[in-house]
Amino acid sequence: MVKYQQIANDIRNKITSGEYVPGVQLALEKEMCEYYGVSRITIKRAVDELVNLGLVVKRRGSGTFVKTVENQDVKELSMAKQFTGFTETNRGQKVQTEVIRFDIVHPSQEVASKLQITEDDFVYDIIRARSNDEGPIVVEYTKMPIQLIPGLKKEHVETSIYAYIQDKLQLKIQSAHRTLRAVMPTELEVKHLHIEGLLPLLEIEQVAFFDDGRPFEYSISRHRADRIAFKTVSIR
Amino acid sequence: MVKYQQIANDIRNKITSGEYVPGVQLALEKEMCEYYGVSRITIKRAVDELVNLGLVVKRRGSGTFVKTVENQDVKELSMAKQFTGFTETNRGQKVQTEVIRFDIVHPSQEVASKLQITEDDFVYDIIRARSNDEGPIVVEYTKMPIQLIPGLKKEHVETSIYAYIQDKLQLKIQSAHRTLRAVMPTELEVKHLHIEGLLPLLEIEQVAFFDDGRPFEYSISRHRADRIAFKTVSIR
DNA sequence: GAGTGGTCTAGACCACCCC
């Protein structure tokens, strides 16, 4: 771990532990330089991490202050944003996956466009229903070019595709572009999510990219609205 | 405008104009240093802006590459993320606001907690329905401590509260913490959003902060799902 | 091994806030 991350973690711990309470001013950057024995630009890099997490604010001419947020929020924010699939975000819980479809097809024009391939190429066509300890959570519709993800087997689809991509194929996931919407469930979703009565779904349309800039996944996941919320922090 | 922003804009234009096409490698950082006549850390800062926008990827040992995204996405991503209220995001459109409620009340325990005030304090209690050229879009429920936003009048509520805060009160908005959910409309929402049939809403719960770290707004906005989607880019 | 971006330094000047 590099210096600025260590320092960011240290300050973060001082906030979560209550050594720094909401509203209080942090040590000056110049003071932190001496305390940690690093240059000022490294301190700035560390504190900027906390700004992006939503834990502190910086004001030129004034100083750096702990944001006045609820205690519960502090805990959630202080967990570094992790970019992962469903399996990882539910780590520690018993995740069950039902594979509803696992085929290879030609992509629609829309999917081909999103994945920057042609309609003559082939993509995996995967539909999965996934549950955690609370019960059914989400139905995922996933399309991935077979050229980019060779050798995908049912056993990977039944557990974690992302684990296969990262651990077995040694490919690095760089980012995801997401669009969120509210939708009503289809009949298939009513069935697999065990929906009774009137319950909308939170839909997340996603294009995920490797660290070389190529898109490798187009997916639509539709989550039970009573079990999923999506949190985000916007700065500026 | 500072150097790294100018350089970021310049590179961004080269991407949107097609001078850099998806998948192509950008000039090396060392080359950019000479081209722009700045140090390498400034180039890095500039390119990092584009990484965060979702336009390019950087790989140590390889170089920097334009992300392979749809043309339409490039346009959307290249518009700098702006943090604004409803009025600003619909700039250029005819925004209509119907004020359904504009009162002063004590906050509930939940709202008091989010705004870090006590239940004995006072908050504005505002409900508005807002439309753009397409028709009704959103119903907003807003609570703001009267101490932080003195002098708020009906005329501001009818147009833009954010404009009043930033332009008149000269207060700076630093960030917002948001939680997104899918919900069904209430009767009030069915009426004001002119909903016919079965249409879910995209709910955005938001706590907004000043640049000194104090929360000044707790709001819930419920958007017609057929007219609103929420886009976001996650890196790493 | 050659070349890439990642991190870090020690110092400088600047824009802004508050007194």
Next chain:
DNA sequence: GGGTGGTCTAGACCACTCG
């Protein structure tokens, strides 16, 4: 006017990729 964080420099070394 004194003090804050923001930007920028010129250079160094490191971790990683690829042929």
